[in-house]
Amino acid sequence: MGSGKVTTGSAPFDFQGKHVTVAGLGVSGVPAARALHARGAIVTVVNDGDDARAREQAEGLEALGVTVRLGDGATLPEGTELIVTAPGWQPGKPLFQAAAEADVPVWGDVELAWRLRGPDAVPWLAVTGTNGKTTTVQMLASILKAAGLRTAAVGNIGVSLLDAVLGEETYDVLAVELSSYQLHWAPSLRAHSAVVLNLAPDHLDWHGSMAAYAADKGRIYEGNRVACVYNVADRATEDLVREADVEEGCRAIGFTLGTPGPSQLGVVDGILVDRAFVENRQKNAQELAEVSDVRPPAPHNIANALAAAALARAFGVPAQAVRDGLRAFRPDAHRIEHVADLDGVAYVDDSKATNTHAAQASLAAYDSIVWIAGGLAKGATFDELVAASAEHLRAVVLIGADRALIREALARHAPEVPVVDLDRTDTGAMLQAVTEAKRLAVAGDTVLLAPACASMDMFTNYNQRGDAFATAVGELRA
Known part of the structure; x- marks a missing residue:
């Protein structure tokens, strides 16, 4: 890690009379426009879409005196001095190219929230990574609450940071x-402590390359004050810590599923232990919780728990609160969720496994699997996933638009595994997939929905896909 002192705040920005363009309506754009207007900015909202929802949101903003341009998200409004963008807008859009040419800064909603914090700003414990973010943040919030702290899980989890900061x-x-x-889009963010849980190829169509994707993830460590938490099993996360410029005294803290070294959290004989935030960490360790306190106790979920514990301990939370918070935590639906047992076969919904990295972690959690996979690949390849998981596969049922990519990887790396290729992309395909999986499974197996793909070819989102799986399992029970 860099050792130079970094300012934890950011330069004040006077919005009064400033011409600010908000790029995108929706969850982040509307509160951003309202907050900027309330601070005296002259706000124009531009939005690519012009549907009924957008028109409804536009009417509400226009009633305040905000200008809204629907169906035109490409043109930079004249006189713009700052752009505040929805996070999903790609850097290569013409609007941002025009902003760069005009030397207009671009912030995201997180940057705006960071800038609008009051003088007694609440510290942020920040979490990113390719997989496990939401679960880790929820675990962290549960631990913090168990310690008696007033907290909330916010950000990309669905609760607007602007609402949290300004509420x-x-x-x-x-x-x-x-x-x-x-x-x-958050250049000034300076967290109390932060973690990058893992890194694997994802959203490369947005970032342009794996290097650019990793660099954006690594921004979370910039200016950290107390701890940069990394995954010992994922060298790339440690490399990002080494490259970060942080405050003097900020520490690198690892988490591992093995026995921890000094300045690490890990697992010893089924116990989560801390050798980072204890006196004489060369010799001593603090018991935090048992593996059985983590639900579900799959390896990647234990890693999430260790990361959450590391951030909580960096904030001074006592060991007992880690245990109590993990015991109180319940994961969201569609995250390695046990749906039912039928004839000695477990049916597990991990529809949230929308990329190969998440699916590989899910497949590693079970010994003998009938795997339901497929959907939109988002540019992913599947050879590494199949090669790593082949020994766990009894059979595979494929659905979705890009299932051929998985079928071809199976032919190369697991040719002996039976494959059922369902040539369907309608929502009703899930019942057929589950029926085929039931036929292929034997007692002791797990039928696992871990698609390794996005869901939008067949479903509205991964939640609807998981619900369809659970409904199909329910029909088999009837």
């Missing part, structure tokens, strides 16, 4: 989930 409720600390998109 009436007061907090001691915030557990903040940040996507690579949000970090790209």
Whole structure:
């Protein structure tokens, strides 16, 4: 890590009379426009879409005196002095190219929230990574609450950071989930402590390259004050810590599923232990919780728990609160969720496994699997996933638009595994997929929905896909 002192705040920005363009309506754009207007900015909102929802949101903003241009997100409004963008807008859009040529800064909603914090700003414990962000942030919030702290899980998790920063409720600390998109547009962010859980190819169509994707993830470490937490099993996350410029005294803290070394958290004989935030860490360790306190106790979820514990311990949370917070935590739906047992076969919904890295972690959690996979590949390849998971596969059922990519990887790396290729992309295909999986499974197996792909070819989102799986399993029980 760099050792130079970095300012934890950011330069004040006087919005009064400034011409600010908000790029995109939706979850982040509307509150951003309202907040800027309330601070005296002259706000213009530009939005690519012009549907009924957008028109409804536009009417509400126009009633305040905000200008809204629907169906035109490419043109830079004349006189713009700052752009505040929705996180999903790609850097290569013409609007941002025009802004660069005009030397107009671009912020995301996270940057705006960071700039608008009050004089007694609440510290942020920040989480990013390719997979596990939401679960880790929720675990962290549960631990912080068990310690008696006023907190909330906010950011990319669905709770607007602007609402958290500007709302009436007061907090001691915030557990903040940040996507690579949000970090790209947040140059001034300086967290109390942060973690990059893991790195694997994802959203490369947005970032342009793996190097650019990793660099945006690494922004979360810039200016950290107390701890940069990294994954010992993922060298790329440690490399990002080494490259970060942080405050003097900020420490690199690793987490591992093995026995931890000094300045690490890990696992010893089924116990989560801390050798980072203890006296004489060369010789001593603090018991935090048992593996059985983590639900579900799959390896990647234990890693999430260790990362959450590391951030909480960096904030001074006692060991007992780690245990109590993990025991109180319940994961969201569609994250390695046990749906039912039928004839000695477990049915597990991990529809949230929308990329190969997440699917590989899910497949590693079970010994003998009938795997339901497929959907939109988003440019991914599947050879590494299949090669790493072949020994766990009894059979595979493929659905979705890009299933051929998985079928070809199976032919190369697991040719002995039976494959059922369902030539369907309608929502009703899930019932057929589950029926085929039931036929292929034997007692002791797990039928696992871990698609390794996005869902939008067949479903509205991964939630609907997981619900379809659970409904199909329910029909088999009837």
